[in-house]
Amino acid sequence: MDIIDKVSELFFTGLGRVSVIFAITPYDILFFSILFGGLFGFGLRYGVNKIFTLIVSLYFVAFVSHQFPYTEKLIGSQIGDVKLTALIIGLFLVFFAVIYIIFSRIMRATFSLSGRGRWFEVAILCLVTTTLIVAFLYHVFPLQSMYDFSDSIDSLFASSEAFFWWLVAPIAVVFFVGKSGGYVE
Secondary structure, three states: OOHHHHHHHHHHHHHHHHHHHHOOOHHHHHHHHHHHHHHHHHHHHHOHHHHHHHHHHHHHHHHHHHHOOOHHHHHOOOOOHHHHHHHHHHHHHHHHHHHHHHHHHHOOOOEOOOOOOHHHHHHHHHHHHHHHHHHHHHHOOOHHHOOOOOHHHHHHHOOHHHHHHHHHHHHHHHHHHHHHHHEOO
């Protein structure tokens, strides 16, 4: 066995052990790990300000894409569930790209990147951004046609009450990260 096979075997064995403990599939863990890792790398590279802009853009885009009046014309009448989900996600990403660019130009220097706790702030903001994205996957997109999360993940994200709290969590975290001294007046 070469080194890549050993590392992948060790990784998936570890994922299997974690998934047994929490009743989460290895694919769920892999999905959350990739999403969080990508956001964390983005946050470390571009800073807390860009994560904050990303969070605000997600809220705005969820509303705008949900209210977009031409979705039915774009979809057509003879489209499968997977294509429908892919089209809705594609539309969301187009709106997101435009709105993120606009907001990133408006919201400059909201947070200071100096001082202690930068990694911690980035990690916390990336964690709530990950949960916000997953909440949107459950409630904004018809995700079940493409991927079905485990029952443990469903219990955390599927209910409308849980959706409300996952929408509130990033706002509260941004408030406390801003209050912790990272906010620039």
